[in-house]
Amino acid sequence: MKLNPIFAMFLAAGLGGWTVAALAEDSVDVGDVNVTGQTLGNGQMVKEEAPKARSTVTKEALEKMAPTGNAIDKLKYTPGVNVSSDDSTGLSGFNFTMRGMSSDQVGVSLDGIPVNDSGNYNLYPNLLGDPENLGEVFATQGSSEIDAPHIGSSGGNIGLVTLRPEKDFGVFGKQTIGSNNLRKTFVRLNTGEYMGLSNYISASHTEGDKWRGEGVLRADKVTLNSLFDDHEGNTLNAIINYHQQDNYNYSNPSKAQYKTYGRDFDYLDSPSYNSNGKIRTGTGTTVNGVTRGTGYSVLMRNPFENVTASLTGRFQLRDDVLLTVAPYYYWANGGSFSNFTGPYSLNRTTGNAGGNYDLSNLATSAQYNADGTANGGLYYRPSITETWRPGINTSIKWDINDEHTFSTGYWYERARQRQSQPYIRLTESGKPVDISPGYDDGNAVVDANGNVIQGRNQFTVTPAQKLFAQDVWSVTPDLSLTAGIAYDYSERQGNNKGSLTAKKEKRNQTYHEFLPSFSAAYQVNAENQAFYNLTRNMRTPPNYVLYNKGDSLSLKPELSWNQELGWRFATEDVALSATLFYLQFKDRQVSSYNVTEGDYEMLNVGTVINKGVELELSGLLPHDFNYYASYTYTESEQQDDLLYRGVNLPTEGKTVAGVPRDMFNASLGWDNGRYYSNIVGKYVGKQYGDMTNDESITDFAVADLNLGVHLPVNKNLMKAATIRLSVTNLFDKDYLSGVKSTQFSAVDYDPRSTNSTKSDPYYTIGEERTVSVSFEGSF
Template sequence: MKIRKIYLVLLGTGMMGGAVNALAADTGTVDVGKVTVIAKSKDSGQMVQEDAAKARSTVTHDALVKQTGTANGIDKLKYTPGVSVASNDETGLSGFKFTMRGMSGDQIGVTMDGVPVNDSGNYAMYPNLLGDPENLEEVFATQGTSDNDAPHIGSSGGNIGLVSLRPTKKFGVFAKQIFGSNDLTKTFLRLNTGNINGFQNYISMSHTEADKWKGAGKLKANKVELNSLWQNDGGDSVSTIIKWHKQENIAYVTPTLAQYQKDHKFDISSKMQTCKAGNGATYMCGSYYKESQNPFENITASMTSRFHLNDSLLLTIAPYYYVSNGGGAGSYVQNLNNSSNKGGIYDLSNLNSRTDYQQDGVLTSGSYYRPSWTETWRPGITTKLDWAINEEHNLQVGYWYERARQRQSKPYVTLNSDGSPSTIWANYDGSHQVKDANGNTVQGRNYFTVTPAQKLFLNDTWNATADLTLFGGISYSHVQREGHNRGSLYDQPSNPSASYSRFLPTGNVKYQINNKNSVFYNISENMRTPQNYALYNAGDSISTKPEISWNNELGWRYQTEMTSMSATIYHLAFNNRQVSTKNSSNEYILKNIGKVVNSGIELELGGKLPYQFNYYASYSYTKSEQKNNITTEGITLPTKGKQVAGVPKNILNLILGYDNGTYYGSLADHMVGKQYGDMTNDQSIPGFSVFDLSLGYRIPYTFMGVKKPVVRLTVNNLFNKNYLSGVDSTTFASKKYSNNGKSFSSAPQYLIGEQRSLELSFEASF
């Protein structure tokens, strides 16, 4: 097949990147860089040779499959420099928190095959959006730069991309069965159709379930994924990827430090709590795990098409659609009566008083399951044109548009006699929802937000010499927030709106010193649009300014066939940091707490040793400094110069592995420094060191049609250490601060690290 001019130029500039190995899986980034695995199957797989003029780390498929089989794509970045991940458990289905270079997960853009999967309203990242890890080709992180063409409106800096496996040209079946601690089971099946009239396809299905490792309740999830790729001899391709997920989980409850010190397996009560009314009647009170639900269903669909218009022009058209439905609650709600009707739009005369409910002799009357429910419809499209002007210059111009619609509600759902919700799918069946005297569904929140977002971008890559490459780009981002508060128990109807626009430049330079050493410098500006809650929160939240960040990074790489090393120093300053909190009236507000500067160093080393041994190490030092004191409820808190809560200054990962092609094994030590729970740095959790073990046997025999059978064993937290792994919810101050008769304090909540867990998996191809 003729190698076209545009391929030569793109490969030379490093813009093909993952497209060489995942042609139809658009990462949503520009200037990705050439990727070359440093060894075939004998290295750790945690590090590849990068060619981009920016910090970037990639975890390959070989490393992904050696980690915990059920862990999701973000979990599998836990050894990556600059990244700190804390999860509720190892199932990959529960909540997690992560930071990257001091930025929280809702400040980092995440794409799945080019589709943005952060929440369109508050930018949170949920594990249910990340698909089956068995279908991942790689996971990468650009630690400081949200790429110029990336489809994000909520990234202050940094991007994480998940790239799916390509369908194979041959027919085949891949099956995997996992058994683990806490009655964990996962069954996964993938069917490759092979080449059918130019199309390569696979469909996969999985079912996962487990008991929570602490507290009562189960986790259940089903997934179906379809991946179809068409390509011709001229290099044109169309890739269609559809992922469906549905879960019904009991959520974990996160403790304060005092609660954890009292009980290392703190969680919500496994038994219904009851109290006695004045007349002696028994009624439900206290927390109960059956109300701590987290149901969710979502579909992501994308179609990425690449067409060579001529030898110098490549057109990419990538429409996508994301739809989701779900939510959850941590406890039941009581006391729904006329005194609750602060918005004044309901007639609650058909409901009894709290005292009447408590004394009527019915255990659950007057008590309701009230989930925080979210429905999202999110179509979008990215189009771009790559023009190889000559051997030195490649020009890229493109446009991204998205129109997200999101409905956020809080219906009141009746309870069964055992205290469980009459339905956990709160918006499916109105018969379970509480109605007022006029038949209106009572809502504790009722927002509908439309967010049209668009971005124009222009980039130029200039190969000035054989060793010197320069890149410059600029994008124009415009975001509109159109709010519709439809009225609730607490709000009158209103239609607030806000818009945000900005030109965002980026540039970098890379110099290849020799065939082993290279250096780069990268600078970029990023914008994070305020969350949609700015439209509805109290006070002047709607005037909140976008977070604006400037990222500077200087790096060096040393790369040979046996060894790869990298070192990056960075300085990331951003203004108008946004924090959601409450005012003295217990109303939510979005607060601007000023400037934060993140600076540090990231080191990465990987390679092969004699006798089929391999190694990997990464170290991150992150100074995340608040530059302003924070004033809340009339009290000025001493936050200036303090470390941002939830950001460890030091993280060190060490991995020693062995892989001879048949047997493999590795021992990893994950060391994380102390983390503050509040912005005044008055409370912290100690650092920890956790060891993980991975063993595998690739059976070198084929029998009865079974090919490539593999047995894998992973042990997480090998020495069963009790520890707090991260901060779940930060506060301004855990210590009491007072002024003019007022005082302020609030206890942070933390994630508990899971005790020792094992997973044994069996997999084979047919």
């Protein structure tokens, strides 16, 4: 039976129970939460006092969602945020928008470490840590924090905060099992506090099958957290996170492919072969005129390894002066292969436009075709990125008097990034001999002079710095004004070391802007607060501009002005917030294909205006029931037409691709302190796949169910024990959840048909009904 999306939404809101979280001050949880009663918002809504829109998901809410989702997945019910993930493991790819801004326009940090890619600002789940170790996740939907360590944040900020060590010795363990052979084991050991020093170390292993197609998802994580507190206002907190994964990618269909193949669409299970026994490349399998491709699962790998380390020192220099010094280091190495047309070919006659290699040691295409092997001349060519990223954040906060608090600080970072594409040999069955090759790996193909042949060979250095100053003026006990200014300066230093398609060349560019901010908060009475916020944000162009053809290097930074007018109401039983927002950003950056140059370039596609309203409500009901709801209305409108491939595309007045106009979340729950249940319904409106709004995916509604029981325990043996059950997509809705790859136009606007503007958008398939059960205990 097919359910109308809106009917299903209200049905979801009316079934089952849920739990909600406490009106608490904006702070970090410092230990495991033992639920003893009802709280507002299931941890989805806390009492925010910042004079700007901000939403916080607390530890309680994190625990009561699906146990394996990553930190961004946990924001899926938050106002303004639309998340679409390949699956619920938290290990695979995802996209999100926030107030109409894409994920690469939003700055994300983990304990003060920026975790967006330093080159293109993409965000990857492997950098988000174990959700069991998170104390909270917060989002400032339109404004970057003035001290946030980002150069690519024109559309807001997301922060992940790690739990602090507990003061008592203890062990926390959690075992999760679920659909598609999902298994996750998590253990955390707290040493307790001794002479001001407390620590924990945690380790986890997650493994499961892809829910569609062949392949597995596998990850290991280790976290070390040490806190020294002299109990006189001085602390040192060191956090180290290690992650290693070996994942298989999902394939994302076009709308036509989804219509033909359904939600089971993915890469081929094994290679297909030509009549002469060679592994096939090219367009591949076609059904009803729709191509499935020749990419096969064993090639579609995504190995990755990374380490993040931070040391945050807070020193109370005087009763009224606090100094914070926070150096950090980020290292990551890995890459992905997801070529829809199968393995890459390489032979003596392969295009060598860069002139960097002598390919005379390779056979010709004809010789490879006649060599009697299935894989002759065919290779695994992953896109590998290795990043080294040291930085430091410093700030001083001075309580000048009862009316003024002044803060100033400085951030510096020097990111280095090497991006390569070596050709790796295949076995007879089509498997790569090495899925994690180094820059000059012995398994990579070399030319006649012994040089590793690269499809891409770039080294980027990005020094970045920010200086800020801010004053908070308490004009009256009820009225506070905050004014600040930041100066953001960054460089892009690019060294194209030469590849098959590019000559050796060095380029560089600098970007700098003043970013002012102003906000006001007025406490009308004990229950009501009003606020206004005005913030300027900036996004430095990605490192692509150093290597693309055309005039990419002169691209201007993306600048935005964010305005918010909000109201908050809170009592012991009800909390309500409403925010009007108007966000204008100009010089929007989009990657395009330059027909004349035969390569990609970055385009300035003009101005975009995002405006709308965010509503959030939570409260308590009689007999241990409670509720939570949020609604977002967003108009995200392009203000200019776009010249693409010599054709003027009618994009003025059109909606930005991937941005739904309406989003609604509704939750109803029950919690008596021992048992809890909650059901959450989510409705997402229509999303366009292209900038001309010629193709879209329909609206949808899904529901998730969560149940749990806190078991009675012998306190001499255990501190606490809980069993939790989660079901995502409860009604097994078959749907497309989001836009994975936006295109300029899904139809051809070239009347001469010499330069087609048509390209198919690609989408994320919503995961089928998935069940997980977790058993956890504290000792």
